[in-house]
Amino acid sequence: MSARDNILKRLRERTDGPLTAPDSDFAVVTGRGWSAQERLERFERWISSVHGEVIHTSRGNWTADLAKLLQAKGVRRLALGREHPVAAEARAALAEGEVTLIDADRDVETWQHAQFHDTDAGLTSTRGGIAETGSLWLWPTPDEPRLISLVPPIHIAVLDADTLEDTFFDVIEAHGWAGGMPTNALLISGPSKTADIEQTLAYGVHGPRELIVLVRHPEERV
């Protein structure tokens, strides 16, 4: 018999007999009932607490804030997609500027060295955010592959304020994740960090040193 069959047989022919599965009550991880304002405050408080940076902007004006941000951070080479509206709008706005736009929608093998060595920042959209933990959720696509939120030293993520939800559990349930998972689903909550050297926090150990979230609001905020 194969290892598989042996293991399953031992588990099925359990000495102490079959087990009964208890019911699970998930109330403790859902039903927060926060207002949009509370969600935003929690999101910002938590992601800031782990070194994430939040910039509030508007749907209409966000690319101007992006340009300012790139300048402030000294970003010369920005990797981004093409089709997603976030990428398309950014490309349109940055077309005339000094920042070199690097196409992320191509096989990594063709530009791995440049991705690891010569890319200052990656720009991605997000599918939503989680207020309880200050997390972004991303489902990477051919347009915005997995590594552009990981390899460049700065990750700039665009989040629409109205996509914030209360908890991770709520997100999974509301968006029917169990019905069809992508190749890779990600929660990102801050820049890469480690405390492996005597519990001292250090950022950017393998992934980005900085995570900047451009939170887009429907209207210009006063």
Added chain:
Amino acid sequence: MSVETYTPRAFHRQAHDALGNPQIRSNFRRAMDGLMTKRRDVFSDWDLETLRELGANIRLRALARLPDLLEQLEANCEANGIRVHWAEDGEEACRIIRELCESHGAKSVIKGKSMVSEEMHLNAHLEAAGIEALESDLGEYLVQLNEQTPSHIIMPAIHLNTDEISDIMHEKTGTERTRDVDYMTAAARAQLRERFMNADVGVSGVNFAVAETGTLCLVENEGNGRMTTTVPPVHIAVTGIEKVVEHLRDVPPLYALLTRSATGQHVTTYFNMISGPRKAGEHDGPREVHLVLVDSGRSRIYQDNELLDTLRCIRCGACMNHCPVYTRVGGHSYGTTYPGPIGSILMPHMLGLEETKDLPTASSLCGACGEVCPVKIPIPDLLVRLRREAVGEGRGNVPGAGVKRTKKEVAAWKTWQWLATHPSAWRGSLLMAGKLRALTPSRLGPWTQYRTALKPAKRSLHALVKSHRRAGEDES
């Protein structure tokens, strides 16, 4: 720095040495105090008991349906393009992984943190076959540079302080000697990035394997886990058969418990959910993903209703962070892959009680481990059960059961039992003990190591009370 080999058989000597090492004592004390405080604070606005109850239920439900869920996991992984392999023990798992590497002509493997791979000594196995295995978690990397093993399941290099790490990095990689943690972190980043790009295979562990969707979940802060599972052309995930959960919605409560219990973080930087290799049209990610399911004694633990609880563990390490023994003797003293309370209830099943007979007694049974366990494993009860097994008083279904049973001890307790249930014989023996007190041995094994030997009183308490009463009656 010397390369030391720790074994569970030498627990007492190793613990003694660690207790005499002020550096180890202060490194662990400081770290564990910080972790306990952070955990307490991060749960302060939670209904922790309800959350723990849910966590325990989810794990119990997964175990109750384990064989069905493993088959479901396998079917859904295969449907997603993840190849599933089964291994009876660590040796077989090592062979499967080595053969997968060889089939791709792999010379270099980059590893994300995986305690199961430590458990089966995968690195040594691959290196013997001429395949370099490099750890990429910063703590694991430092420990590997120092030719050691992890001393904590979440923080592998917790036994080392900044100066020691600076020395190790200087000696092994040529960095400057410094106390600048950012400099050392940046240096390790640069060293490992080259290795990520050139690695032929990435090997990772799994925190939760979701049967319903065929998804592998990885929890991490550094991003090395994402690198390991995205950059090399082949990803091999290796995990114990107990890590499966039934539904995707089972994951958020366990994740909430895991990060808060482990390091007092409300969330980790990354939660990485992998449901297949790179699909047509996608531009990065591995071309192949494999999942190796390892038994290694887990199905034996599964047979017994009480021992079963051991398999609920989500490997957060809170039990060791809160253990007064672990905090003082450190992780290496245990001489096993998993140290601390969880190691003491798990390793006897993997290595047998002959090797690990001292581990279940490496506890004061203070109960802290059971109180903080996020899935409510009754660790103190299991420690007592293993003590009983070790002296042959259990059910005998732990390998090496009865190893500590001695004829002398059995006879002594039998005599005691008989005397205690026969009043006149008891009184007679007390009288004799008082009369023969001069003959009491002054050395009584470990008891007299730190204590003076007990000597029976000339007259027993009973006799004294009796004569006291008699004197009182005479006076009245």
